[in-house]
Amino acid sequence: MALASPFPDVEIPDLSVPEFVLAAGRAKPDAPALIDGLKGDVITHGQLAAHVDRVAANLHARGLRKGDVVAVFCPNTPWFPVVFHGIAAAGCVMSPINSLYTPDEIAYQLKDSGAKVLITISLFMDRAGAAVQQTPVDEVIVLDGAEGHANLFDLLDAAAPPVQVDIDPATDLVTLPYSSGTTGLPKGVMLTHRNLVANVAQCRPLIRLGEDERIIAVLPFFHIYGLTVLMNQGLAWGGAVVTLPRFDLEGFLRTIQEHRITRAFVAPPIVLALAKHPLVDQYDLSSLTSVLSGAAPLDEQLALAAEQRLRKGADSGVTVAQGYGMTELSPVSHTTPDPGSEPAGFDVPKGSVGFAVPNTECRLVDPATGEDAAPGERGELWVRGPQVMKGYLNNPQATADTLDTDGWLHTGDVAIVDERGAYTVVDRVKELIKYKGYQVAPAELEAVLIGHPEIADAAVIGVLDEESGEELPKAFVVRAPGSGVTEEAVMEYMAGKVAPHKKVRLVEFIEQVPKSAAGKILRKDLRAAK
Structure with a gap:
């Protein structure tokens, strides 16, 4: 349904x-549109x-x-x-x-x-x-x-x-970010002008940016979250976007203080710092009205802790909440509304990703049966709307695997919806690892690992680090005959081959990678044994 x-x-x-x-x-x-957070230069x-x-x-x-x-x-x-x-x-x-x-x-x-x-x-x-x-x-x-x-x-x-x-907004592409989608190697996500215009317009009733807003842009513009939510949304409503080239906590806090930032769109590691790092108390963050997290799940208790800490010195009630999306959705399908914008004044739980944005339909589908989940039950989240991608570049099979003929995009995430229409993402069907808001494809890391002359086979899964709350890439490695390759050597090899967020953080040596008769890695067996 x-x-x-x-x-x-x-x-x-x-x-x-x-x-x-x-x-x-x-x-x-x-009026200022773009401000260099480090130098102060204005466009x-x-x-x-x-x-x-x-x-x-x-x-x-x-x-x-x-x-x-x-x-x-x-x-x-x-x-x-x-x-x-x-x-x-x-x-x-x-x-x-x-x-x-x-x-x-x-x-x-x-x-x-x-x-x-x-x-x-x-x-x-x-x-x-x-x-x-x-x-x-x-x-x-x-x-x-x-x-x-x-x-x-x-x-x-x-x-x-x-x-x-x-330009035909409905058919002409405007950007081609790369995403691993629900599984596999990075693929070019074809997003049209209409996709991006729609997503900015869809967010307007929930995120009511004013002309005097100052948005800190520390999340990268190369990520669709940064491109649409920070950059284009901020500019579209006449606000000022204050840029930082990378995340450094002290520089981030100083920029909020000096530029009187009103909104911060962030990822969970930044919320963690706002909740717990002692440096936060040294800066005046009272201009903030909203901290909205995306790119990875935000723990409910962490959101509450950050909100309570920030409210101690705020001029008004700052809120800490989260939204949901993916590159293939331009990226927003769900978000938590600004206070006062909720349907019937409904208070969205902190663990929720909020409501589906306008012009968006959702389904929760039982992955085992392909049927709609019963009310109150979990199911894979499917999304349909004008923000859904055109498809993957030169990859009709991957497109068909993710986007069905009725226009439903299969997110690979498992969610539950309450009686008011607030969604909570509870699990993941897909195999992707999310580390610091980035997507890490196990298949990509496995291909690099197998390229090592002393590695006979390998499999990668994400394991939860209880201290940080992050999912860490863990490699299960089968040594080649006669090899004495060490954990440190494997991690050093990977560090030289992939971007920092894709580095293998844990290594375990095993005798054989568990696989199905068809040769598919049985990751569930690895998770059960880890």
Whole structure:
């Protein structure tokens, strides 16, 4: 049975992402749109719109055309939104690359996405250069300058003639982030202009951002959560987005204090710091009105502890809550409303991810039977709505495995819904490991492990670390005959092959990896034995 959102449907404008997101700012051109949290540099809404027009024109002048993919390998800076919207306005597709990726991982994404241009920064050129040696692109643009490469000033050059591209929001892609989906290796998630416009519009009745909001953007823009919820949502409603290139607790707290941040969209490890770290007491965080966590489950008691601590010095009642989504959902399907926006004044439990956003239908399906779960019972969460991806790039089988012919996206997460329509995610059907808000695919790590000459076979699962509440990647390793490879050697090998969040944190040596007759790893057996 399809369960509708308790919120009325909203109108989804038939606009491109830049047309929609930048519209509010054009009405207040002198107000700050983007602020560098470290340097204090400001880009106003008017400057943002002008810069976006220039980037689009100069990309077009460089030969890029509608549908071409531009990869962006860059941390959060005020220039990231300029580049993203410039790419989008040119009719091109931005494929964001994780800032922690190794050259091999970058090269894979460049090849799989068919990227023609890579935009990066000088600090990342060692990895970017090694990646393009494996997967060449037409051009590498280094925003802050590097010898032999175009830079930001070239993208903002005034000489290029303006460009107007005919964009069909319903079908034309705007971004191609990479996700492991419900299982397997990273895949390009095809998100259209309409997907992103819809998701910003859908969140509006629940997250009522005002024009004077200041949003701290420490979660990366290369992650769909950062791209949609922090960057585009903040800009669309005329607020100011304050960027930080990475998470450092002291810098995060100082930025909240100095810039009078009103909203923090974070992941659970940051909530943990807000609840427990002694450094928090040294800063004035009274401007905060909302801390909304996503990207991984947030423990109810942790949310309460953080909220109670922050409320001690707050000017008004700050709330700590959570939402739910995935890259394939652009990403938001559920979130906890701002106080006063709840249906019938319903107080959402802290362990809940809130309500389905407008224009969204859900089903809870028994994974064993494929039938709808009985009322009050758990089931796999299926979602249907305008935020659902177009599919996986060049991967019809993976698309069919995740998105059925009726438009239902099978999330792989098990949830329960109460009588008011508030959802709580309780388990995971899928095998993905979530570490610090990032997705870690066991199959990807297993492929790297098996590449070691002293490893005969391997399997990876996530195990819960009771102290941190994080899921840690654990490798079960079968040594090759005659090998004496150690735990430390395995972890060191992996650290050199994958991004930091994918590193194996635990190693156990076993005689044989349990597998089914069809050769599928029996992870449930490993979990039972761990």
